[in-house]
Amino acid sequence: MRRLLTSLLIAVALVKSAPAFAMQTVPAGNRHAEQPDIPGASVRRTKGTKSSFDLKYEKVRELLATDHELMAKIRKVSSAYGINPIHVVGAIVGEHTYNVDAYDRLQSYYVKAASYAGESFRFAYDGENVDEFVARPQFAECKAKSDSYTLWSCREDVWESDFRGQTVGGKSFPNNRFSAVFFQPFYAGQTFGLGQVNPLTALMLSDLVARVSGYPKLNEKNAGAVYKSIMDPDVSLAFVAASIRRSIDDYKEIAGMDISGNPGLTATLYNVGNSRQRAAALAAKNRSSGATVWPEENYYGWLINDKLDELKGLL
Numbered sequence: 001m002r003r004l005l006t007s008l009l010i011a012v013a014l015v016k017s018a019p020a021f022a023m024q025t026v027p028a029g030n031r032h033a034e035q036p037d038i039p040g041a042s043v044r045r046t047k048g049t050k051s052s053f054d055l056k057y058e059k060v061r062e063l064l065a066t067d068h069e070l071m072a073k074i075r076k077v078s079s080a081y082g083i084n085p086i087h088v089v090g091a092i093v094g095e096h097t098y099n100v101d102a103y104d105r106l107q108s109y110y111v112k113a114a115s116y117a118g119e120s121f122r123f124a125y126d127g128e129n130v131d132e133f134v135a136r137p138q139f140a141e142c143k144a145k146s147d148s149y150t151l152w153s154c155r156e157d158v159w160e161s162d163f164r165g166q167t168v169g170g171k172s173f174p175n176n177r178f179s180a181v182f183f184q185p186f187y188a189g190q191t192f193g194l195g196q197v198n199p200l201t202a203l204m205l206s207d208l209v210a211r212v213s214g215y216p217k218l219n220e221k222n223a224g225a226v227y228k229s230i231m232d233p234d235v236s237l238a239f240v241a242a243s244i245r246r247s248i249d250d251y252k253e254i255a256g257m258d259i260s261g262n263p264g265l266t267a268t269l270y271n272v273g274n275s276r277q278r279a280a281a282l283a284a285k286n287r288s289s290g291a292t293v294w295p296e297e298n299y300y301g302w303l304i305n306d307k308l309d310e311l312k313g314l315l
Contacts, residue, residue, distance in 0.1 A: 025258045026100070026265060029159045029305055041214055042098045053302055057303070060096035061136035063104065064089060064314050071314065073237055081241040083248065089311050090267040090304035091240050095196040098300055099272075106233055109194045119126045121223035122176055123183050123199065126171070130182045131221050138162045148207040148217070149246065152200065153276055195240035197230040199223070201273065205242040213238040240270070247275040251295070254279035255286070259295065263308060268301030 038053070046053060064071060074092075078085035096102040103109055123130040134142070134155050142154035156178045163177030174181050179200035185261065203226065206218040215235055218226050229235045247269040251257045254276065259265045269275045278295075285293045297305060303312065 002201070012276060023252065023256055023258055024292065028262055028263050030264060031294060031296045031304050032302060033302055035302045035306070036297075038098065038299045039056055045099075051101065056101060057093065057097045057307070060093050060313070061100040061310070063096075063102045063106075064092070067106050069232075073234065075315070077237045077241045078211070080238075081245045083241060083244055084263075085315055086263045086308070086312055087244045087266045088237065088240050089314060090263040090301075091244065091270040092195065093124075093307075093311060094267045094271060094300040094304055097303060106194075107128075109231075109233040109236075113228070113233070114192065123220055123223050123226075123229055125173075125181050129221075132218075133182065138168075149204050152204040154267070167300055193231045193236040194233045195230070195236040197239045197243075199226050199230065201243060202226055205239055205246065207244045208246065209235075209238045212242070243270055250263050250275040251280045251282075255283040255295075257282070257295065262297075262305070263311075264297040264301035264305030265295055266301075267304040268296075268298045271298060271300040 037128040046056065052233070074088045079089050103112070114237045139155055139158050142151055142158065145151035145154050159178040159181075163173045164178075166173055179198050183203075203218055203220060209215050210217045213235075215229065215238060216225070218229060220226075232240060244266050247266055248258075248260050251259045257279075259269075269278065272278070282293065282295055
């Protein structure tokens with residue numbers, strides 16, 4: 001039932017966002033006067049490393065300010081995906097401020113990626129590989145999806161409606177995100193590399209990245225290749241840019257809103273994911289509201305908009 005409602009919501013939103021009404025440009029800046037609450041997990045993680053969000057922000061800003069090779073790569077990949085490089089900067093700054101510590105230079109990310117090269121990975125839960133899992137009859141409707149984004153989005157919807165927190169065929173499944181259950185073998189919430197890309201996100205964006213950047217398409221049966229891609233700084237940047245491109249397009253196509261002039265919003269969506277579903281929910285809210293409801297930034301995106309002038313100076 002939840003899957004049906006989600007699909008209907010997105011389908012209706014797509015119809016409503018067709019040229020029936022003019023595209024709306026989301027205003028620049030934050031909708032919240034003060035920064036929204038930062039999740040406790042992020043606070044605890046930062047305290048555990050005897051650091052602070054201010055120190056982590058300064059560290060990643062310094063990395064971007066001094067690593068001219070990295071900034072050149074950011075500008076190049078942003079151009080390839082048709083986005084302003086400030087969006088990629090915002091995503092990287094947000095990740096390294098709230099989720100991980102930045103290395104001192106780009107080369108350190110290459111070294112870290114190399115350390116994973118010999119590892120053996122697989123995407124599975126409780127002994128069941130994800131390729132076996134998505135072959136279950138509940139996923140039959142997804143077989144017709146030819147693009148990796150719509151294919152894995154469909155599979156994620158099926159997980160939410162038919163498996164999450166439920167017992168199916170005598171097997172219990174966690175009440176957790178698809179990506180956390182099947183795609184993060186080390187610990188829930190782990191992401192990797194310069195862009196801190198989630199493996200499921202990489203699989204979703206594989207076709208777009210292959211088409212624009214020419215990198216090989218990824219396959220869930222080869223988890224090692226997925227990890228190699230998201231750990232490698234050059235390839236990871238392509239996935240960061242592709243994720244932002246996809247979020248911007250989802251909001252245009254589904255919600256009829258142009259968010260490309262608000263880096264805090266693209267950073268928020270980079271942080272929370274599910275831009276397709278969130279755009280559909282916003283479209284539904286606007287249809288039922290007497291006034292325009294704008295998308296709002298979270299704590300992560302709020303920082304990017306708050307520091308926007310300083311971050312633009314890096315470019």
